[in-house]
Amino acid sequence: MNDKAKEGWPDWSILIVDDEPGMRNFLVKTLVPRCHTVMNAGSAEEGADMLQNHHIDLIILDISLPGRNGVSWLKELREQGFSGQVILITAFADLDTAIEALRAGASDFILKPFRVPQILNAVKHCFENARLTRENHVLRHTLSTRRDVSNGLVGHSPAMRQLSQSLGRVAAVNSTVLLQGESGTGKELVAHALHALSLRAQGPFVPVNCASMSPELIESELFGHAKGAFTGATKARDGLFYYAQGGTLFLDEVADLPLPLQATLLRALEDLKIRPVGSEKLLPVNVRIIAATNRSLVEEVAAGRFRKDLYYRLQVVEITLPPLREHKEDMADLVAHFMAQLAPVLGVAPLDITPAELDYLMQYPWPGNVRELRNLIERSLILGALNVSALYSVSQPALPAQPVAGLNRRATDLQTLEKQHICAILDSVQGDKTQAAQMLGISRRTLERRCAEWAAP
Numbered sequence: 118m119n120d121k122a123k124e125g126w127p128d129w130s131i132l133i134v135d136d137e138p139g140m141r142n143f144l145v146k147t148l149v150p151r152c153h154t155v156m157n158a159g160s161a162e163e164g165a166d167m168l169q170n171h172h173i174d175l176i177i178l179d180i181s182l183p184g185r186n187g188v189s190w191l192k193e194l195r196e197q198g199f200s201g202q203v204i205l206i207t208a209f210a211d212l213d214t215a216i217e218a219l220r221a222g223a224s225d226f227i228l229k230p231f232r233v234p235q236i237l238n239a240v241k242h243c244f245e246n247a248r249l250t251r252e253n254h255v256l257r258h259t260l261s262t263r264r265d266v267s268n269g270l271v272g273h274s275p276a277m278r279q280l281s282q283s284l285g286r287v288a289a290v291n292s293t294v295l296l297q298g299e300s301g302t303g304k305e306l307v308a309h310a311l312h313a314l315s316l317r318a319q320g321p322f323v324p325v326n327c328a329s330m331s332p333e334l335i336e337s338e339l340f341g342h343a344k345g346a347f348t349g350a351t352k353a354r355d356g357l358f359y360y361a362q363g364g365t366l367f368l369d370e371v372a373d374l375p376l377p378l379q380a381t382l383l384r385a386l387e388d389l390k391i392r393p394v395g396s397e398k399l400l401p402v403n404v405r406i407i408a409a410t411n412r413s414l415v416e417e418v419a420a421g422r423f424r425k426d427l428y429y430r431l432q433v434v435e436i437t438l439p440p441l442r443e444h445k446e447d448m449a450d451l452v453a454h455f456m457a458q459l460a461p462v463l464g465v466a467p468l469d470i471t472p473a474e475l476d477y478l479m480q481y482p483w484p485g486n487v488r489e490l491r492n493l494i495e496r497s498l499i500l501g502a503l504n505v506s507a508l509y510s511v512s513q514p515a516l517p518a519q520p521v522a523g524l525n526r527r528a529t530d531l532q533t534l535e536k537q538h539i540c541a542i543l544d545s546v547q548g549d550k551t552q553a554a555q556m557l558g559i560s561r562r563t564l565e566r567r568c569a570e571w572a573a574p
């Protein structure tokens with residue numbers, strides 16, 4: 118028995134879903150000696166049947182199946198609650214597909230054709246992931262039994278400390294709260310925190326995005342409607358106010374509420390009663406309102422787009438969230454937080470950020486605030502190195518030159534993108550392989566191997 122054959126996962130059941138019989142046979146032959154059960158299916162339908170009747174730890178899934186896209190099937194499986202590991206395999210890949218696949222919950226992504234060691238390595242990683250997920254679950258359970266409710270906000274800067282203090286004071290009372298702040302500053306997070314810290318924490322938290330609902334439907338969405346209230350209202354339906362009874366109704370993007378609705382909402386808040394569309398009945402409501410907007414409501418009022426009386430009704434307590442550029446002291450904490458939060462979800466190891474990189478992050482103006490930082494960390498984890506190229510393109514000319522060059526978005530396969538990225542990094546450090554390897558988060562030997570592969574005829 119050679120070394121590789123000894124490596125195995127004797128408890129694991131694997132399902133292979135690929136329409137090419139040759140690929141299925143190759144995978145079955147490779148995995149059968151190493152695993153408890155290996156099943157295979159030629160289509161998503163066949164695969165779904167097997168999943169119904171068998172416990173599966175890992176699916177090796179082809180992206181292009183007859184009449185079905187593997188990534189969309191994977192999303193469906195995740196929605197249905199499949200929590201096992203998934204390796205996606207494909208002959209054609211671009212960066213967007215890879216990112217979409219990882220977001221859909223794939224643990225790994227392999228390009229065909231691949232060799233035996235590659236697939237065995239991927240399975241080994243999945244096995245490790247599964248073990249870590251189980252350990253995390255236990256840890257989370259242990260932590261959740263501790264009673265200190267944290268508000269989920271990261272940061273110890275004076276601005277964040279002041280915010281946390283206001284939240285603590287405001288959460289306990291029932292007053293309406295208006296959250297203002299630029300996009301991505303954490304208004305939704307704060308709304309959740311206010312609810313979780315309030316006496317209504319056991320009740321529902323119902324978010325309503327006023328910008329995304331059609332003006333015709335928004336009234337019935339909020340207040341419900343009677344049967345026959347309008348064409349298509351074949352059944353009476355409760356509104357979101359009703360679903361929020363005993364809890365919190367979060368009116369997000371409240372500046373986008375159409376003017377006539379603003380009047381109806383004001384009446385509801387003053388009377389603490391709602392009237393479903395087309396009904397004579399008044400329903401008493403017991404909800405706490407938290408509203409949020411990234412526009413200045415004062416300006417909206419001045420421009421005649423927002424009712425002054427509703428503005429005063431909403432801003433009983435007003436909390437303004439600071440933009441990230443005003444609390445950059447929290448950068449290191451936020452970076453560490455998103456690394457720790459996202460790396461396990463993406464199934465990758467957290468990246469080490471060098472002091473120079475942190476310095477760069479501190480100088481960048483962050484127009485998209487904490488959301489932009491979170492997206493940067495997510496993208497960097499997927500690419501395996503801090504990826505500031507996207508930031509660089511919109512940053513101020515006054516910023517110091519950054520050694521990480523932009524990727525050519527027209528490249529269509531991962532290998533080409535990887536090669537471009539590695540070459541750009543090497544260029545930026547004048548060919549210093551030790552430094553480049555460090556920036557790429559790989560060992561110098563791996564980097565040298567890659568370069569040798571490209572040099573081979």
Ligand SMILES: Nc1ncnc2c1ncn2[C@@H]1O[C@H](COP(=O)(O)OP(=O)(O)OP(=O)(O)O)[C@@H](O)[C@H]1O
Nearest residue numbers: 269270271299300301302303304305306411487488
């Ligand atoms: N202080 C913070 N600590 C941890 N995470 C934060 C913090 N601030 C924001 N975030 C995270 O940043 C992302 C954006 O926050 P959120 O959606 O609450 O922003 P928002 O103010 O509602 O933006 P928009 O106006 O665009 O709706 C979320 O993932 C949120 O969890």
Ligand SMILES: [Mg+2]
Nearest residue numbers: 304305369409
């Ligand atoms: Mg929001």
